[in-house]
Amino acid sequence: MAASFALDPRLAADTVLVADGPLSQLRLMDDARFPWLVLVPRVAGAVEWIDLDGAQQRLLLAEINLAGQLLRAQGPVHKLNIGALGNIVRQLHVHVLARQEGDAAWPGPAWGSGTATRYSPEARGQLLADLRQTLPTLPAG
Amino acid sequence: MAASFALDPRLAADTVLVADGPLSQLRLMDDARFPWLVLVPRVAGAVEWIDLDGAQQRLLLAEINLAGQLLRAQGPVHKLNIGALGNIVRQLHVHVLARQEGDAAWPGPAWGSGTATRYSPEARGQLLADLRQTLPTLPAG
Numbered sequence: 001m002a003a004s005f006a007l008d009p010r011l012a013a014d015t016v017l018v019a020d021g022p023l024s025q026l027r028l029m030d031d032a033r034f035p036w037l038v039l040v041p042r043v044a045g046a047v048e049w050i051d052l053d054g055a056q057q058r059l060l061l062a063e064i065n066l067a068g069q070l071l072r073a074q075g076p077v078h079k080l081n082i083g084a085l086g087n088i089v090r091q092l093h094v095h096v097l098a099r100q101e102g103d104a105a106w107p108g109p110a111w112g113s114g115t116a117t118r119y120s121p122e123a124r125g126q127l128l129a130d131l132r133q134t135l136p137t138l139p140a141g
Numbered sequence: 142m143a144a145s146f147a148l149d150p151r152l153a154a155d156t157v158l159v160a161d162g163p164l165s166q167l168r169l170m171d172d173a174r175f176p177w178l179v180l181v182p183r184v185a186g187a188v189e190w191i192d193l194d195g196a197q198q199r200l201l202l203a204e205i206n207l208a209g210q211l212l213r214a215q216g217p218v219h220k221l222n223i224g225a226l227g228n229i230v231r232q233l234h235v236h237v238l239a240r241q242e243g244d245a246a247w248p249g250p251a252w253g254s255g256t257a258t259r260y261s262p263e264a265r266g267q268l269l270a271d272l273r274q275t276l277p278t279l280p281a282g
Contacts, residue, residue: 048221050209061202068191079231080189083224087240087248090220099228107228108253 005042008091014116016124018131023059026067028128029097031116033104035074036097037067046092049084060094066138067096073134074098085111146183149232155257157265159272164200167208169269170238172257174245176215177238178208187233190225201235207279208237214275215239226252 007025015027015038023043029036041060046052052060068080077098084094097110105113119127148166156168156179164184170177182201187193193201209221218239225235238251246254260268 048209049223050206050221057202057206058199061198065191065198068189079226079228080191081224081226081228082190083222083226083250085220085222085224085250087220087222087250109224109226109228109250112249 003044005044007040008089008093010089011038011040011091011093016128018128019135021059021063021066023056024063024094026063028124028131029095029116030118030124032119032123033114033117034097034099034110035071035077036095036110037071039063039067039094039096041092043092047086047090049092049094052092064094064096066135069138070131070134071096071098073138074130076100081110083109083111144185146185148181149230149234151230152179152181152232152234157269159269160276162200162204162207164197165204165235167204169265169272170236170257171259171265173260173264174255174258175238175240175251176212176218177236177251178212180204180208180235180237182233184233188227188231190233190235193233205235205237207276210279211272211275212237212239214279215271217241222251224250224252 015029018026018028024039024041027038027040029038039060041056043052043056064082071077078101079099081097081099099106156170159167159169165180165182168179168181170179180201182197184193184197205223212218219242220240222238222240240247
């Protein structure tokens with residue numbers, strides 16, 4: 001019997017679910033320093049993007065587009081950063097985050113930079129509501 | 142008249158051409174610490190992956206697959222790292238690099254970590270020859 005998808009405990013601790021996409025969970029990184037989304041394909045055992053099959057890869061690409069548009073809808077973005085690393089958490093996950101000149105890690109990568117600043121429950125709830133309200137207004141990937 | 146594609150001078154200084162793909166230049170980062178490829182779409186003015194059109198995005202995805210397979214063909218890879226940052230060099234470029242536990246930046250990102258160790262001309266020439274010989278043996282994306 002194939003193993004079923006289960007979210008890595010570290011991803012579960014660091015992020016909150018925004019919505020389910022066709023392939024992936026769309027999650028918000030709980031770090032107020034950066035507007036930061038994480039896509040986690042609901043594919044049991046997936047580690048490398050290039051090991052997904054072609055249809056899954058294209059779905060993930062469409063979700064990356066959606067995540068980028070969602071971040072742009074929240075405000076101006078100097079640069080989107082997209083990354084699939086997985087050196088620490090092996091479960092396949094793709095980061096899509098909005099960078100601003102002068103932000104907490106600029107111009108370096110956000111990954112591994114400093115310590116996350118958690119949102120207040122109120123701020124996180126408001127941001128999640130904003131993101132969920134914006135999602136249906138975006139063009140499908 | 143539309144501007145034509147020109148490689149960013151910093152990318153030109155840090156990388157060497159391996160081969161031309163359907164969309165992108167496939168280039169080797171001249172840093173012996175990591176087996177590290179960079180894809181630079183030959184699209185004038187391109188900055189963000191999600192601003193490419195759908196056909197270009199799918200070509201880039203296929204090239205990322207190819208780059209990953211090319212790295213794996215050189216030897217065991219603990220983890221592929223894929224990143225599109227562009228905080229310093231705005232011209233769209235996607236990194237595909239092979240990470241090993243205990244490498245010079247492990248488990249952090251390679252981007253912005255330490256100083257590049259240039260290949261010797263002999264080692265670089267040999268690696269380029271190996272990569273170019275392997276390329277045609279890989280399945281098309």
